[in-house]
Amino acid sequence: MPAKTGSDPVGDDELLYRRIRKDLYSEAGPSPDAFRPTRHDETGLSVYRAALTSLTKAASGSPGKTYYVAVLRAGDLRNIGIVVTPAPLQDDPGHAELTNLTASNRRTAETADITAQMTRICREIHGPFSTLR
Amino acid sequence: MGETATLSEESLRLAVDTCADEASAAFSYLTNYVAALAKTPISFVRSKNNPATEAWQNLIDHKLIEWSRDPSMLEDDGIDAPSGETIRDAINLANFWKKQGWPAPTRIVPDSDGGIVFELEDNDVFCSYRLSLDRTLEHCVFQDMRLVRRKMYDFPVNAGF
Numbered sequence: 001m002p003a004k005t006g007s008d009p010v011g012d013d014e015l016l017y018r019r020i021r022k023d024l025y026s027e028a029g030p031s032p033d034a035f036r037p038t039r040h041d042e043t044g045l046s047v048y049r050a051a052l053t054s055l056t057k058a059a060s061g062s063p064g065k066t067y068y069v070a071v072l073r074a075g076d077l078r079n080i081g082i083v084v085t086p087a088p089l090q091d092d093p094g095h096a097e098l099t100n101l102t103a104s105n106r107r108t109a110e111t112a113d114i115t116a117q118m119t120r121i122c123r124e125i126h127g128p129f130s131t132l133r
Numbered sequence: 134m135g136e137t138a139t140l141s142e143e144s145l146r147l148a149v150d151t152c153a154d155e156a157s158a159a160f161s162y163l164t165n166y167v168a169a170l171a172k173t174p175i176s177f178v179r180s181k182n183n184p185a186t187e188a189w190q191n192l193i194d195h196k197l198i199e200w201s202r203d204p205s206m207l208e209d210d211g212i213d214a215p216s217g218e219t220i221r222d223a224i225n226l227a228n229f230w231k232k233q234g235w236p237a238p239t240r241i242v243p244d245s246d247g248g249i250v251f252e253l254e255d256n257d258v259f260c261s262y263r264l265s266l267d268r269t270l271e272h273c274v275f276q277d278m279r280l281v282r283r284k285m286y287d288f289p290v291n292a293g294f
Contacts, residue, residue: 021209023242031242031252032261038245040211062209106245112273113280116259120278 006052006088010096012075015050015123016084017058022066022128030070030122032115037106044085044097047072052094059129068127076121080114188237189227196241197224197249213247216266223249223264 010016024034037045048058050071059069074084077098087097105111200207200220207214215223223241231237238251248265259278263271274282 021212023207026240028239028252028254031240031250033242033244033250036245038211065209109280109283112283113275116275116278116280 006049006086006093006095008086010049010074010084010086012073012078014074016047016072016074016077016096017050017053017055018045018047018070018072019058019061020068020070020125020127021061022068025068025070025125025127030068030119030125032112032119034070035101035115035118036111037101037103039103039106041097041101041103041106043102044083044087044099045101046087047084047096047098048092049086049094049096053092055126056129057092058094059127059131061131063131063133066128066130068125069129070122071124071126072118072122076123077118080117080121082114082118183234185234185237186231189231192237192241193224193227193231197227200243207243212243212245213266215243215247215249219247219249219264219266222268223251226262226264226270227251 018035020030020034024031035045050058055069059067061067077084082101083099085097085099087095089095101111101114197220200215201217201224204214204217204220227241236253236255239254240252242250242252244250244263244265246266248263250264251262253260257277259275261271261273261275263273265271268287270286272282272284272286273280
């Protein structure tokens, strides 16, 4: 059943959007670094629930920058050990987090292993999308 | 026609053991693991006309040098652009590997901590070399996108190339 509010648990069949910097995607597919947390991802890697966030909104990042959007399925992420948790924001109820991919563990072997696997379970890539200045 | 070297898994391991402290150890490692994982001897071509040379030069000219002109193009929310020094190190490393005749990477990407990653994919083997701000080089080998090897090196620029 599709989520109705951002606090609803994320179902296995839900699709999630992950914004990717343009340099991290090519014909070869997404780089594992597309799924590597940054120093800002203190509580988890940000994704957006397709049932609650539009593709255009998920693709919107810093002004003047270009992005792709990877589509992942929550159940596929769980199958490789990733914890998917709702993390609604005031301006984006569809925000969720992958809570075992964080700033503090981004340099570990476990994160390298998981992010590499994520390149394989990625269902689709949309874009490029440019964010207006 | 270039010189073709056929390396057995055993000789590759020996080569890695004997040159572990040399500047080329990192990339020797890559070849070693590709061969070891494939469980068959591999061949590679060392030649001035090696297409890999052109691919390396394209990556150096159109990626690394382009970044060095304006590293800020790589900045983003939570993303540190590589410093000029890191990009110069990456260019030196790329030139070294190019001169050695090693296969060109599939892609070079900036990481979120001001580092630069060389990625090489060949069938079910994926290798990455992450050059970090602190000049360490992290080498990872994946088979079927599962991590099978991870090793850190001090950056070989300090070893004289």
